[in-house]
Amino acid sequence: MKYPSVTLSFLALSLSLCACASAPAGSTSGPDEESVGEDLNQRFLSDDLDVQRFTRVFEGESREVSRQRERILAILGIRPGMAVADVGAGTGLFLGPLNEAVGPEGVVYAVDISPGFVEHLRERARREGLEAVEVVLCGERSSALPEESVDVVFVCDTYHHFEYPRSTVASLHSALRDGGSLVVVDFDRIPYVSRPWILGHVRAGRQAFVREIEAVGFELVDRPRVFGLLENYVLRFRKS
């Protein structure tokens, strides 16, 4: 039987909305929140983390976020003197440009859950003379940032790695100053459309993530379009 393409598109959209709604995080935060995936960060927490290999993967030309790094940074709205947190800083793809954007009066908190990446970030900041950078080893439920200490929180391809998203986002909410913004870049997970790797790796779609983040007290204010991002979306939230 032949279906008109509009019917197939509608079917794909309906399935995608159902699938997105099927894997949201629970409604509690703090110590009672259940894990959304216990092995989400296994490879980053491993004692024999291969930082060189991840640097090639995260910072290589084959990754669209790496290719569009300057365009992504441009939409963060960072001004000299600001305090910015790069949560899930990884190998430090954004470290140098963030350090430059905040200038000598500002601060960049490079936050990560992986001891191996944190050690590498400290060494990289020292080697590259990134004086505004402060590296923070965080926990699985908290960013470990002080209350009302930052103007912008940036989370790039990391939200889907948060094992306890509600608790982690609640800690980002309290770390932000009034009027501060949270910018999330993540993979668009669209059943039957996204690459199999994304479908297998990312637990839910954009709408589910928006609902989770808004439930913690953020308001979605903008969905900036970044030229060259085909598999990733950008969401800007304000602390409400």
Ligand SMILES: C[S@@+](CC[C@H](N)C(=O)[O-])C[C@H]1O[C@@H](n2cnc3c(N)ncnc32)[C@H](O)[C@@H]1O
């Ligand atoms: C895919 S990497 C992205 C790294 C970097 N943002 C980039 O775009 O190149 C995800 C990173 O998030 C970190 N991560 C996972 N869960 C985290 C959490 N709850 N808090 C902070 N970092 C976390 C991992 O250790 C890893 O470095």
